[in-house]
Amino acid sequence: MSAGVEPVGPALPAxxxxxxxxxxxxxxxxxxxxxxxxxxxxxxxxxxxxxxxxRFRMPDDVLATYIRQVVESQLAPEVTIAWQGGEPTLMxxxxxxxxxxxxxxxxxxxxxxxxxxxxxTLLTDEWCEFLRExxxxxxxxxxxxxxxxxxxxxxxxxxxxxxxxxxxxxRLVDAGVDWNILCTVHxxxxxxxxxxxxxxxxDLGADFIQFIPIVExxxxxxxxxTDRSVDSRxxxxxLSAVFDEWVRRDVGRVFxxxxxxxxxxxxxxxPALCVxxxxxxxxxxxxxxxxxxxxxxxxxxxxxxxxxxxTHMVELLAAKPQRDFGNAKRDTLPRQCRECPVLFAxxxxxxxxxxxxxxxxxxxxxxLCAGYLHFFTHVDGxxxxxxxxxxxxxTADAVMRVLASAGxxxxxxxxxxxxxxxxxx
Ligand code: SF4
Ligand code: SF4
Numbered sequence: 312m313s314a315g316v317e318p319v320g321p322a323l324p325a326x327x328x329x330x331x332x333x334x335x336x337x338x339x340x341x342x343x344x345x346x347x348x349x350x351x352x353x354x355x356x357x358x359x360x361x362x363x364x365x366r367f368r369m370p371d372d373v374l375a376t377y378i379r380q381v382v383e384s385q386l387a388p389e390v391t392i393a394w395q396g397g398e399p400t401l402m403x404x405x406x407x408x409x410x411x412x413x414x415x416x417x418x419x420x421x422x423x424x425x426x427x428x429x430x431x432t433l434l435t436d437e438w439c440e441f442l443r444e445x446x447x448x449x450x451x452x453x454x455x456x457x458x459x460x461x462x463x464x465x466x467x468x469x470x471x472x473x474x475x476x477x478x479x480x481x482r483l484v485d486a487g488v489d490w491n492i493l494c495t496v497h498x499x500x501x502x503x504x505x506x507x508x509x510x511x512x513x514d515l516g517a518d519f520i521q522f523i524p525i526v527e528x529x530x531x532x533x534x535x536x537t538d539r540s541v542d543s544r545x546x547x548x549x550l551s552a553v554f555d556e557w558v559r560r561d562v563g564r565v566f567x568x569x570x571x572x573x574x575x576x577x578x579x580x581x582p583a584l585c586v587x588x589x590x591x592x593x594x595x596x597x598x599x600x601x602x603x604x605x606x607x608x609x610x611x612x613x614x615x616x617x618x619x620x621x622t623h624m625v626e627l628l629a630a631k632p633q634r635d636f637g638n639a640k641r642d643t644l645p646r647q648c649r650e651c652p653v654l655f656a657x658x659x660x661x662x663x664x665x666x667x668x669x670x671x672x673x674x675x676x677x678x679l680c681a682g683y684l685h686f687f688t689h690v691d692g693x694x695x696x697x698x699x700x701x702x703x704x705x706t707a708d709a710v711m712r713v714l715a716s717a718g719x720x721x722x723x724x725x726x727x728x729x730x731x732x733x734x735x736x
Contacts, residue, residue: 320376320601320620323383328629333386335593335628338395338607339377341406343367343599346398348430348472351463352497352525352539358610362600368402369599375413376620377597382417384625391424395607400433404441411445426450428493430464431479432472439486449490450521451480455500455507456514462499463539480515491519498525498538501545504552512565521568522550526664526678531611534666536678547682551689558693559735563708573687576656577694578701586661592637595628603627605636608663645673647680653687692726693735 344358345367359367369377382390392414394407407427414423427442428450442449453476454460461471483490492511494500500507511517524546529535541549550569557567572582585591585606595616596607603624605614614636616627627633640662647669648659659665660677667676677683693710700709713724714735723734730736 319372320380321623321626323380323623324626328626330634331384331625331629332593335384335595336391336393337377337381337595337597337603337624338393339369339597340396341369341374341394341399341599342397342401344397345401346396346430347401347433347466348398349465349467349469351465352495352527352537361610361612362598365600367397367599369406371409373599373601373620374406374410376601377624378410378413379417380619380624382414382419382421382423384623384628385421388420389422389424390418391426394425394427396428398430398433399427400429400438404438407445408441424448428452429479430472430476431483432466432475434479434482436482436486439482439488442483442488443486447488449483449488450493451476451483451490452493452495453480453511453515454494454497455503456510459500459503459507463497484516491521492517493521493523495523495525496541496546496549498541501541501549504549505556508553508556512561518564519566519568522553524664524679524682526666528666536666540678541682543679543682544685545682546679547685547689550682550686554686554690554693555735558690558710559714560711562697562711563706570690573656573690574694574697574701574707577691577698579698582656587656587658589641589658590637591640591662592633593628595624595633597624605633606663608661609636643675645669645675646671647673647676651684653684656687657683692724695726696724 343362343365346353378392381392411425425445425447427447431451454464457473460473464472466472480490494507511520524541525539527537527540529537553567554570557565557570568584572584572587575582576587582588585594591606594606596604596610598604601618601620603616603619604610605616616630616633640659644659648654651657660679660683664678665675666678667680668674669676696710696713697707701707717724717731717736719730719732719736721731723729723731723736725735727734
């Protein structure tokens with residue numbers, strides 16, 4: 312590699328395993344779960360226990376092995392190299408300079424995309440210059456305006472962090488770096504969806520937003536959830552309220568990942584979001600020492616697939632444990648899901664969140680079930696309008712014109728049966 316480190320570890324198998332996915336996503340954690348903050352709901356801080364006494368810094372030989380393998384494993388012409396944590400910026404800019412330089416050496420004509428998810432508090436002008444130059448897409452973790460963000464997103468002295476996140480974001484914006492928002496939805500912001508959404512859109516100027524529900528177990532292995540977890544019904548109402556605002560004025564201008572994924576399902580293609588896919592297993596997590604896990608949400612001994620310095624990651628992805636893991640998302644659905652009218656869009660959501668027992672006594676219903684049933688039912692009429700527009704060669708934003716052209720006393724185009732003025736008018 313450019314830093315003078317030769318890649319170690321196994322070579323790409325001469326014959327690609329038949330069960331290897333053509334493309335997959337790796338979330339790499341170069342500093343493991345280590346973070347400069349101490350967000351109350353963070354599930355990664357407790358992962359320190361997996362590697363007792365470890366310094367949690369990805370060595371250059373693992374870095375080189377990872378970059379080479381992730382690039383050469385993909386059959387697609389574009390490869391995304393994604394960094395996450397803990398807080399990945401703790402590794403320092405030079406680590407990422409080496410990563411990018413080596414990726415460029417390995418690219419062999421493939422187009423590279425670099426992404427990094429950060430709390431934003433350590434971003435300096437030097438960082439921003441590098442991120443802009445290398446065209447990183449930077450995800451900023453922020454949970455809404457100051458008063459709700461600061462409820463759980465605190466530092467190790469329990470001090471609020473909004474001002475520091477905002478300073479980092481302002482630096483990114485000033486430097487012209489591409490960025491987006493990752494907002495977790497939990498007990499403290501679940502009831503103020505429009506305040507949160509408008510803050511991102513109007514105050515921060517965001518045009519791409521991910522909302523992630525916090526479903527946090529009191530203890531691993533137990534199904535009891537913490538008070539910080541989002542209430543299921545509130546999650547559905549949160550998404551519905553944001554959708555109603557978005558669908559009237561922001562389609563095609565602001566991208567909300569959940570809505571994009573839902574539209575894909577109504578349109579009849581596979582959503583890009585794993586939680587709404589029929590199966591999963593093609594989004595793995597890489598720890599700092601080369602250990603590869605089934606998923607970012609299953610970094611535990613049971614889901615350790617192997618180490619990429621010993622077995623090439625394409626073989627670990629193709630092997631039976633990971634294929635079984637991915638298929639289990641579909642194969643373990645309770646009957647309530649299998650017979651659900653919104654199964655095509657929900658797919659029982661993420662197995663991590665399946666902690667409930669159905670009315671007929673089957674374990675494995677998603678904590679967020681009531682919320683998703685509400686949300687997907689709520690958006691059905693307007694998702695159909697958007698999907699129909701796409702099928703006839705138009706664009707999804709046609710839905711805004713349909714809504715605007717409805718008379719105040721006309722039936723609302725969403726199909727609710729109410730007058731437009733009482734609904735989406
Ligand atoms: S376990 Fe959940 S988060 Fe992980 S890949 Fe499957 S659906 Fe996605
Ligand atoms: S809405 Fe509920 S029942 Fe329907 S697929 Fe989703 S989790 Fe299953």
